[in-house]
Amino acid sequence: MAASVPTSYTDKVIVSDEVAEFSPEIIAEMNAHLEKYPPERKRSALIPLLLLVVQRERGWIDNAGVNFLAKYLDLEVTDVWETATFYSMFNLRPVGRHHIQICKTLSCKIMGEPEITGHICGKLGIHPGETTEDGKFTVSMVECLGSCGTAPMMQIGFDYHEDLTTEKLDKILESLK
Ligand code: FES
Structure with a gap:
């Protein structure tokens, strides 16, 4: 069927x-x-x-x-x-080699998520929900990943990256190129 x-x-x-x-x-x-x-x-x-x-x-x-x-x-x-379709860990479309999932829920939001998202998307030249042309990076916005005490945070693959700052982001993205 x-x-x-x-x-x-x-x-x-x-x-x-x-x-x-x-x-x-x-x-x-x-x-x-x-x-x-x-x-x-x-x-x-x-x-x-x-x-x-x-x-x-x-x-x-x-x-x-x-x-x-x-x-x-x-x-x-x-x-x-x-x-x-219930869990954000399941990709319902193809994603880039590095799938960056940024937590957009309350603790992360008030601890700087908008700046984190803007910084990542600005560096990659994409919007949330998009994949870079070379297929290397996808950025997704997801609900709480259970690491609120170390907000703002994101997940790439199976790894958590916490207490994010723009300096940390630069290093992380550089290490993935
Ligand atoms: S609100 Fe971001 S990990 Fe919980």
């Missing part, structure tokens, strides 16, 4: 019956995740499989990857999409 999914990024409806294919090694990795949960609770493996396998392998959560997981976990595609 076709999936019909509006994304928060494009407001377009994407429809595809394509099902992703993965190598035997990746399937074995998925099976290892699945074995951590009772057989009747396959759904519990959904978040790890989305994040640690499908997004890593395909670069983002696409229709074909979702269709695969729905079959693999005996779920409806809507079950997979309702999880994938």
Whole structure:
């Protein structure tokens, strides 16, 4: 059955019956995740499989990857999409090699997020939600990342960068070039 999914990024409806294919090694990795949960609770493996396998392998959560997981976990595609669209850690479109996620929630906001965002976007020449032309950087604005005590902060890949200043940002961006 076709999936019909509006994304928060494009407001377009994407429809595809394509099902992703993965190598035997990746399937074995998925099976290892699945074995951590009772057989009747396959759904519990959904978040790890989305994040640690499908997004890593395909670069983002696409229709074909979702269709695969729905079959693999005996779920409806809507079950997979309702999880994938809930958490900002899932990329619903392709992102750059370095995905910069800036926290825009209250503590970070009052501790300097607007200056941080302006500085990063100014240096990269993009707006939040965009990717640089060379495909190296994507900037996204996300809700609280649970590091309010060290605001303002951002996440790049799986790493947190905290107590941000413009000087720190310059060093971080330089190290990623
Ligand atoms: S408000 Fe930014 S990490 Fe919580």
